[in-house]
Amino acid sequence: MPAEKIGSSGEKAKRGAAFGLLVVVALAALAACVIDTRRGPEHDDPAAWTWNAPISAPATVFVRNTNGSIEVKPATGGNVEVTADMKWRRGDPKHDITFKTVSTANGVVVCAVWNDGTCTEGKYETKKPGFSIGPFTQGTDASVNFTVYVPTGVKVDVMTINGSIGAAVTAPVKARTINGAIRVATSVGPVDAETVHGNVDVRMTTLSGDGPVRARSVAGSVAAYLPQKFDGSVLMESELGSVVSDFPGTMAKDSDKKFTATVGSGSRTVDIGTVTGSAALHKLKPDGTVAAP
Secondary structure (H helix, E strand, O other): OOOOOOOOHHHHHHHHHHHHHHHHHHHHHHHOOOOOOOOOOOEEEEEEEEEEEEOOOOOEEEEEOOEOOEEEEEOOOOEEEEEEEEEEOOOOHHHHEEEEEEEEOOEEEEEEEEOOEEEOOOOEEEOOOOEEEOOEEEOOOOEEEEEEEEOOOOEEEEEOOEOOEEEEEOOOEEEEOOEOOEEEEEOOEOEEEEOOEOOEEEEEOOEOOOOOEEEEOOEOOEEEEEEOOOOEEEEEEEOOOOEEEOOOOEEOOOOOOEEEEEEOOOOOEEEEEEOOOOEEEEEEOOOOOEOOO
16 A cells, blocks of 8 residues: 555544644633633732742652643742732632642642642642633632742643743743643753644753653644754644744655654654644754854
8 A cells, every 4th residue: 555645635634633633622621711801800819829848850840720821930949939829800719729739759749729629740630610601600710820930950840721831940841731822941851842722932952861842732833942963853844834944854745844854863752843833943052042043
């Protein structure tokens, strides 16, 4: 049986079905996070919850959220420090939302839990936030925006459903959201970042271990900035947008939407892709500035 050409109708159908399923899942999740802004003034408690504890490399800080952003910054000492800023127009978030911390062999897990749920390293479940349909309301419409300070060398694993993610750290990062942009800058990668609706920008001045570099979106542009010298097998693609690389490689036959390259030994997976936006791979200098192509 002949091999299927890159960009053929069969391959596009498979990818279209997979992305279609992601969009359906995203819409279902977002339906649980709709905030009705018509009901009263906005309230803000910038320090609704605070927590800190000692932690050191090579441990990981896991943060799980449902409705709200996560921002990670470098700590000045040896403690992880977490602050939750809650904003709401309806209900009582202090009644409906609890914060949990769980210590594990790999680090610590921090969760915002609506009503009831599970907060572990491998499982995060929470009942949907409050909703408002016409005159009918239930629970709070609050969002929780986390600010997390992590010590040098501590890894980061963060996830939210409705909200952006930002990180400026010194260790590998994993980031997931459904509705929101992801921005990560680290002195030590890799970075594994994925969203459904939003742009992705990941920057690594060095790479450790052999984990994959990923920058993925469905509706948004993606860009990965990697050291000028690294070992990786690159796959970069966009269904509808442009594809640009500072590293030499090969465009697929009959298509300018799929790029592959082997850099150095090719030992690490580098996966960059989107459906509706552009995809880019750039060189980064050791000082964090963008290198010439």
